[in-house]
Each structure stands twice: as structure tokens, then as C-alpha cells.
Amino acid sequence: MSELASGTGTMVTPRAERPEAGPGGAAATPAEMAPLEVTDLRTTFVSRTRRTEVVRGVSFTLRRGETMMLLGESGSGKSVTARSIMRLYGSSAEIGGQVKLGGRDLLDLPEAELRSVRGGQVALIPQDPTGALDPLRRIGSQLTEVLRVHGIEHTRRAARARAEELLRTVGIPDPARVATSFPHELSGGMRQRAVIALAVSCDPQVLIADEPTTALDVTVQAQILELLADLQHRLGTAVLMVTHDVGVAGDFGGRIGVMYAGKLVEEGPAADVLSAPRHPYTKGLLESLPTPEVERGRLRSIVGSPPGVGEFPDGCVFAPRCPQAVASCHESDPPLLRIAPGRGAACPVANPPRPVDSAEPGRAA
Amino acid sequence: MTALTDVAPPRPPAATGVTRRRRRRMSTTARIAVVVVGLIVAVAVIGPFLVGDPNVGDTSRRLLAVGSPGHVFGTDGQGRDVLSRLVVGTRLSLLAGLVPVLFAAVLGTGLGMTAGLSGVWGHRTIMRTLDVFYAFPAVLLAIAIAAALGSGVSNSIIALAVILVPPVARVAETETRRLVDLDYMEAARASGASRGSIALRQVLPNVAPPVVVYCTALIGLSIVYAAGLSFLGLGVSPPTAEWGLMVSDHTQYIYSAPFLAAIPALAILIASVAFNVLGDGLRDLLDVRGEVRA
């Protein structure tokens, strides 16, 4: 946290009430070393007539300042995973498992405490910046509301000054004008910067970015990713980014968790996963991408289509489409196997146990 | 885009939600409305053959109460059987509400599509002219027109048609403009289809569902207004059996026979509700977005 206090004049200053960020920058507590620990997360949407399990046991750990990419096709449950962490589905979903943040389980928190975590310690950057802003409120007023709700600033004037400071932090050149603008008066890129300013306004430990660039022009996408990387570096925030774009995942770095049908099928450092995938689904996904070396039209794609939500087969969910599937794949669902330090893949066929050190059971998936 | 066909593709799907949409069907209420509308139409068609002459009255048997022997709904001030008058009046009351909507549907769709498909000036001329009719409080305009033309069913039908055309035209225009912006219209134009053929084969099939839904709900309103014009003495003339006229007839006896005025009023209410619910049901069935604005 010390780099915050000594940062540039426009930087966000740390909150005094956060114990681990005491004067002089106390050593990080263990809780802060692993701010977010998700264990066996399961999300089931319930309606009067049916129950649909969309996230089916996802576990991962996100350390301070670290990046985790949830990569997957639409419908893989990556967005739902991200939102379930903040319990944004209310009573329409049942969420099981554990989401530990600083020693507390977010899934057990009472409403009031959950509210102070939302926006305060865990913030969300939604996909579409237009939809993320109240269209009838000026940008500045939306910022000051959050600052005052979380007790960052207590007076209107201080909040307003802080709001402009935040807008400058996210690279908006004329914060005074933008603060008095309505969302529709800004460009898409500016709007997403304002949304990011809202997200980092309370100096969160974890930033969840749900496809933060999908709704933007290609030229703006790179700027926004750069801004996120920059903020992460300066604020020491952990970032959980959801994306379907392998390119974005590769550029942003950090670790990658590949999701398929509500499960993590592969996990590891971005560069390793993308250069040497160890799960047949990840392989198929990467082979279906156009690269300069492969001509268009000669791309290989995965046979078949992902199972519909709630229509999961027995055994490995990818088995029906998997070129390497063997009989046992259709019988039992393999857990995420620890295949190398920091790497996991849910495929015993592609990763046969080595004779010397047998595969660790891995974290229960 | 595969090939430039001249068959209109189905409406583009709305943004898909997390769960796949179930097959759309009518609610139970809407099914009941279908039955009620069917019954009303049946009564209008065959009812007059089933009951006695609605204009024959026995003045010695005036204002009989509901449930009297031989007169289930009692008798009116001239001793006429209320049930007979109600049944016979169904045909005229229904037609007086239905026909203006039919007129408005045809005329409004034509105007709206023309406006939507023509250039800036054609569009402006038509829509600004319609705006003028929008600037009148609708009921008052209908009353003024009906008054100007003189009483009679046909005049009340014309008056109602005039006030119903502009809203129908707006619905058709909005839908047409939405279609014109879509890619496949561009494709149809590029393929050399004529304006008329585009209007008939591409636009009309897509404009029709929302217009039909809107007009179904308008029928309820139109029935109430038509009976209202008769109530004010601007529709049919006595002694014709018609619901609005019956309300106004029976009003004279609200102190001696309070239920009398409620009977035709209830008939109007039931018919109107039935068509409104039917409109809602059709909207869900055809997946037309938006509420019907009266």
C-alpha cells in the first residue's frame, strides 16, 4: 500500500481504517497475500419450475496484485462465476461453496456487511459501460454517491474533489467537464474510463472485470486494457478478468483459468497455458483461432457444440466432443489434476500419471 | 448474407437471455377471453333468432325486477324484456365498435407504411397531418364529428374511425421504419425489387402482427366509445336495441330500478375486457413488444 501514499499527487490515498494498510505500510498480513480464495463455488439458478446449475464447483485463489483470467466461450459460466463472488443474483440463484476474502466468507456475510464489501473491497467493471451508468445522473454525482456511501469522503465538496481526482487517475484529460457530463454525452471509451473510476473509487482489493473491452472499438480496447494493467500495478489490486478473447488473455498475462460447461478445465500461467495447453478443450480452442501462420479457412474447430445449460452428460463434460476421449471419460468426471507447479488440468488422458511422482489429487473440483 | 431472396426472413431474434425461451403460449386468462369473445360473436350472429321481439313491451309489466318469471333480466320502462334487448343489441353494439377499428386498421396501416417507406417530405406530410388529429382530445373530436354528421350508426362509425386512424398509423409507421433500417431491406432494394413489391412482400407481413395486436385491444375501447356516443344520443336512435342507448334509457329509472342501468353497462364492460385481454394474449403469442397505448 505504500506505493499508493508515495505515488503521484493524483493518486488515490489509502484509507486509514484499513488495518493492513497502517502508517508506514505495515507488512502484508496472510489474508492480504491471498485476498480471494474461491472454493467449490456452485451457482444454481432457481425458478418456480426448475433449477439450473450453471457453475459446478469452481476453485481458485487470487493473490494480491495478481491477475486471473477466466477464459471461456459464452455460456461456460465464467460471467456467472464472477458475479456469484459478489452475490449479485439475489434470491434468483443459490450459491454454494466458499468465497473467502480477508478471512471472511462472502457467501455468509449479512446484507449490510456484504454492501460494504461490494464496491469497497470487491468492485465490478461490467461489460457494457453504457449500461453500467445511470443515464439520468451526471458522472460526478454517481462518483460522489459511491464515495459517500462507503464513507471515503464525508462532505460534498471533498467528494467532488476526490471524484475529479479519480477521473484524472483513469486518464480522463478534462475531469471537471466529464464530471458534469451525462453518460450519453461521452464516447464509449470515456464512459468505460468513468466506470473504471467508479470501480476503483474505494480502492478495492479485488477488481472483477467482466469482458471490459467487448463493447468498445478495437482502438479503444487496447487503451482500456493498458489502463487496467497500469491501475493494477499502481494500486496493487488483484484483477479477476472474464473474457472470451484469447488475445486479450494473452496480452494481459497473469494466470488463466479455462472454463467449460461451468467448470475449470485447465489452469496455469497465461503464457504456459496458451503455448502448451494440457487439456484437449484448451487445445481445440487455441487451434480454432486464426494466426498469421495458419490461413483462414484451414482452421480447425472443435466438433459439435457445448452442452446446453443444465444438460450436462455423465462423466467428463467435454468427452462427447473430445478427440482423445476413451471409455472411462464417459463414466467419471475427472477433477482438476495438479500436473506441474501452479498448473492444473482436468484430463487424466492427456496427462497420464508419471511413474515417479504420482499426480497429486489436486484441489477438489 | 447467403442469397438475396425475396422472402422476408423472420423477425430478428431479440437478445437471448441466459435461459432459452420456452415456446410462447397464451395464458389461461387469455384463453378465457377467447371463449368470451367467441360467445359474444355467437350471440351477435344467432342471438336475434333465439329471443322475442325486443321492441314489444307490455306497459302493465313495467320495470319488473331481475329474475322475474319470463323476464330473467326484468323489463324496462316500457315493459320490454331486457334480456331480449340485450341479446338483440349485441350485434349492433359489436359492429359499432368493430367496424371503426377495421377501417382504422386498413387506413392506418396504409398511411403508416406509406409514411415509413416514402422520402423525407412524404413522411413529414403524412405524420404532421396525423399530429393535427392527435392534438384533439380524442373523445371530444369524435363527439364533434358525430354531432356534425348527425346521429346514426354510420356517422358514429365514421367519427370513431377518424380518431382511431392516427394511433394505428403511428404503430405501422414505427414498425415500418424499424424494418427499413434492417439489412435485408437494403438487400431487397439492391436486388431490384420494386417499391410496391417490397411494401407487400417484405413490410406488410412484419407490420401486420403489431397492428393486429394493437387493433384487437382498440376494439374494447371502440365498443365503449361507440356505446358512449349512443348514450349521448349521437349513435343509433330509439327504439333500436343497443347497449349504450339502453344505459341512457335505463338511467331515467336509477331510483326506482337501480340495477337496470347496470345490466347493459356490464355487457359493455365484459365485451371490452374480453377484447383487451385477447389483445394482451395475442401480444404475448406473437411476441410483439410494448404496451398498447390508448
Place this chain on the structure above:
Amino acid sequence: MLGYIGKRLAMAIPILLGVSLVIFITIKIIPGDPIASLLGPTGTPESRAALESRMGLDRPLPVQYVAWLSHTVVGDFGTSIARRTDVAPMVLDALGNTLILTAAAAVLAIVLGVGIGVLTALRRNSLAARLGNAFALFSISVPQYSVGLLLIIYLAAGAGLFPVSGMYNPSSGGGVVDLFNHLILPAATAALVPAGIIARMFRSAVLDVMSQDFIEALHSRGLSRRRVMAHAFHNTVPSLLTVAGLQIGNLLGGVVFVEAVFAWPGIGLLVYQSITQRDLPVIQAGVLVSAFAFVMLNLLVDALHGLVDPRVRT
């Protein structure tokens, strides 16, 4: 903002001109002979010609229209055929009374409509919501003329709670309380239909706003449910304005039935009576001032809309 209002104002002028033209034409196509009814049975061809030229009826139609319009613009609506008095004060009095009734009905309709709309949107399966839905469904189909009658029967005549008709009690000499007593039944009757429509529209407006992404975004920023709802309701105001404006406008005309049933001395009753007397100048003026009030109301709604929603001020 001022520019926006100015633009709206400029758009209202051609509409008002069109309105006057429609009224003029409607009057011209009326079958029957207003001159004959003015002259009475004693009229001679000479007196007829004299009256025609005095009223300008022998001139070409466009000239007649311009002449009529130029009088109308300065508030000269001519003379009533039936009452032989100036039309303008008669019509303006009646318009005032209609506006009182309309305003009362509008307040009732908005309160009821918004209440039921919120209830049915947020507590979808409760008993109260079901009742609210049923009310909204039936009230939009209600024939006002007979509901008014039923209210007269049960609350006014039967229970003696409210006066049966009129605006003031002639013996008590008027006053606000008296006006209020007379106002309740007609206002409640007139409010039924718009209340139902506002309820349905507002319900879908609330559901629409609640399904928008920014609601989730606000929750994700840790705002309390109350604060999120405040944002949501703020966002329903534009659609509420549109619907309410439309419905209040419809009330201006729709109250004619209510006025006829409750003998409320408004524009509707005046026009209705003038119809039976074939008193054309009064009908003409009555419809014209109603349309004028209607256009002005729309202008006001547009201005408020621009005030509430920055996106429409362009």
C-alpha cells in the same frame, strides 16, 4: 433547454393551425342550415341575404377561414345561436371547470396508477398485486358513463354521502369544501380509465428499468436497496411523464361523459348541450379551446421531459 422548449413551441404553431382548419372544415360539412335556425320562421330571402353578408358567409371559403381565424386568435368566438350571448366567456368558464375536474382526476389517476404499477411490478405474486392487476384490467375497459351512474346510485342517492350533480350547492353559496364534495364522485369516475392505463404502463416501466444493467452495477457498488430503488424510480419518471401527459390529455376530452352524467358545467357538458341545440359557434369554440389546452399540456409535458431526461434535450 430554452432552445429545446423554443423548438417545441415552434412545432406547436403549425399543429394549432391544422387544428383550426379541421374544426373549420368540420363545421362547414355539417348538414343543416345555421342561417335558417338563426333567422327563425320569420326570415325572408332579403333578411337572409343581409345576414349572410353580415356574417361573411357569402365570401369564398378561404376568406371565411382567415376571417374566422383572425377573430378566434384574439379571443372572439362569435355569438351563441341558442343563448344569444358572447361565446368566449361561456367557453372559458367551462374550460376552467373542466380543468378543475381534469386536475383532480389526474391527481387521483397518477396516485392510484403509480401505486398499483409499483405494487404489481415489485410484489408480483402477492394477493394485493393480483387485485391491482385485476383493477388495472377492468378499469381501462370501464364505460365511464355507467360507472358514474352507479356511483350516483349508491354513494350519492343511496348513502347520501355526496351530492348528485353540479359543481356547487346553490343554497350553501359555494366554497372550497362544497366544491370538493361535488368534485369527488366525478373525479373518481373520470380517473378510473387513466388510472388503469397508468398502472399498466408504469408497471412495465418499472420492470424495464429494473432489468437494466445499471441496476446491477449500482448493487455492485455497495449501494443500499433504498438507494438503488431511488435510482430506479428516477429512471421511470420520463415514461411516467409521457403516459400521464397522454392520459391527462385524454381526460380533457374523456370527461365529457362524466360531465354529462354529473351535470358538471365543463366544456364537455357545454358541447354536449350545444349539439342538441345545433349551436355551432359554441361547439366550434369548445372543441378549439380543448384542443388548445391539449396542445399546451403536451408542450408542458415535453418541457418537463426535457428537464428530467438530459437525453431528449438535443
